Amino acid sequence: MKTIVFTGGGSAGHVTPNIALMHRLEQLGWEIKYIGSATGIEKDIIEREGVSFYPISSGKLRRYFDLKNFKDPFKVMKGVYESYRLLRRLKPAIVFSKGGFVSVPVVLGSRMNKVPVIIHESDMTPGLANKLSIPFATKVCVTFPESLQHVQKEKAVLTGLPIREHIMSGKASRGYQLCDFHSQKPVILVMGGSLGSQIINQAVRDNLDRLLGQFQIVHLCGKGNISSDHAKTRGYKQFEYLNEELPDILAMTDLVISRAGATSIYEFLVLEKPMLLIPLSLQASRGDQILNAKSFQKAGYADVLQEEELTAATLAARVEALHENRESYKRAMQSRKVNDAVASIIELIETHSLTS
Numbered sequence: 001m002k003t004i005v006f007t008g009g010g011s012a013g014h015v016t017p018n019i020a021l022m023h024r025l026e027q028l029g030w031e032i033k034y035i036g037s038a039t040g041i042e043k044d045i046i047e048r049e050g051v052s053f054y055p056i057s058s059g060k061l062r063r064y065f066d067l068k069n070f071k072d073p074f075k076v077m078k079g080v081y082e083s084y085r086l087l088r089r090l091k092p093a094i095v096f097s098k099g100g101f102v103s104v105p106v107v108l109g110s111r112m113n114k115v116p117v118i119i120h121e122s123d124m125t126p127g128l129a130n131k132l133s134i135p136f137a138t139k140v141c142v143t144f145p146e147s148l149q150h151v152q153k154e155k156a157v158l159t160g161l162p163i164r165e166h167i168m169s170g171k172a173s174r175g176y177q178l179c180d181f182h183s184q185k186p187v188i189l190v191m192g193g194s195l196g197s198q199i200i201n202q203a204v205r206d207n208l209d210r211l212l213g214q215f216q217i218v219h220l221c222g223k224g225n226i227s228s229d230h231a232k233t234r235g236y237k238q239f240e241y242l243n244e245e246l247p248d249i250l251a252m253t254d255l256v257i258s259r260a261g262a263t264s265i266y267e268f269l270v271l272e273k274p275m276l277l278i279p280l281s282l283q284a285s286r287g288d289q290i291l292n293a294k295s296f297q298k299a300g301y302a303d304v305l306q307e308e309e310l311t312a313a314t315l316a317a318r319v320e321a322l323h324e325n326r327e328s329y330k331r332a333m334q335s336r337k338v339n340d341a342v343a344s345i346i347e348l349i350e351t352h353s354l355t356s
Contacts, residue, residue: 002353003031003090005115007106008098009042009058011193013122013263018098019049020162024342025349033090035083037102048243054090056082058102076105083109093353094118096345097137099130107133116352120345122161122262123288124295125150138352141345143262144295157348160341161266168271170247178245179237179252181216186254186323189273190219193259199310200257200278201225206312208236211319218249255322257315260289260304265296269336274329275302276322278310300332 004025008014022032036042038055046053057078083106087095095110095117097103110117120141121130134140140151141159148156172183181187188211192200201221204211208230211217216235221227226238242249256268260279268275277296279289296302305318322329 001029001031002093003033004349004353005033005035005087005090005092005095005106005110006098007035007095007103008100009036009040009102010100011261012041012045013261014098014100014103015042015045016164016263017120017122017162018096019045019166020164020342021096021345021349022049022051023165024346028346033092035086035102035106040100040102042100042102054086056086056102056105058105079105080108080112084112087113087115093355094349096120096349097130097133098122099127099133101129104129104132107136111136116354118345118348118352120159120162121147121151123147124291125288127286127288139348141341141348143266143341144292146291146295157344158339159344159348160339161262162341162345163267163270167247167250167267170249170251172248172252174245174248175218175250175252178248179216179218181218181235181237181252183252185214185216185235187216187218187252188255188257188319189249189253190217190221191256191258191264192220192222193261193264197222197259197278198225199307200259201227203310203312203315204257205230207316208233210316212236214320214323215255218253255319255326257319260293260296262288262292265292265302269296269301269333272330272333274322274326276315276318277302277304278307279304281307299336301329301336 006018008018032051034046034051035054037058057075087109092115095115097107097119107117116138118139119130119133119137122143124144124146139157140155141157143161190204212235218237220239223240230236250271253273256273256275260277277293279293293304297304303322
């Protein structure tokens, strides 16, 4: 039995695509291990999957001044040593990295153990962690065709994004029951990323009277962000976060208001949900979500509202326009070229893994 070590963390988007691959590889007889941060979101997600999780020390890779920047390189060095020792013991045939700051020590530890590494980049341009890791990778899988120009030609492979089968198994009837909704009025799903978005949360709540006249709204608002003032508002259901119930919510959803993280928007694309994307601004990010959103807008899958333009009035107007033109967005999604990213990546894993 071959062993594969997965790594990646810092956000749900760096973890959930790994789950899609892990399930298929388990069916093929692979033994799955995961190396991540002891305090990251990945620990809870992976342990729920019943996969062996090994925590390492990890520092954050920041592009801005912070006193922690002087301390974190030592955490990274410690993480490299821990990864090296772990990988010597686990003896994987290959390592698969989804990025995020915790992945860098694992990739370096893999290189020191002469274990091949495959990296996946979700966004259009590589994040800082993947930029540091790409020189040590055997292959680099990318999601967007535009990404091929940012990776060495001999390493880059256009695979698309691995989508969890679980996300496509929802039942709308269970979603309606969970939210106490009905099927006579369309449903909007609002998502501000795995940690929520205060600015989106506020714009939605400022619009409730107008939007609830035409829609029902299920709002994933992030930990600690549920509004007690709206707890009993009919047609408006709040959750901090959803896991097992998310497929049922998506099954009943007609429109999505969301950030533009690649993992989420590709899942919406596969499910053919018209989207209003509100990417993180340049002040709060490196601009990857802006590029993701522009690509989806160009393909006809989504409308885009920049955060700087977000107000209660602009949000309501763009949602109403999205609903009015929903069929054109669905036609664009239905006409896209479908690529089985899971199958493509597993073929690379099996081709480039060490033989026992």
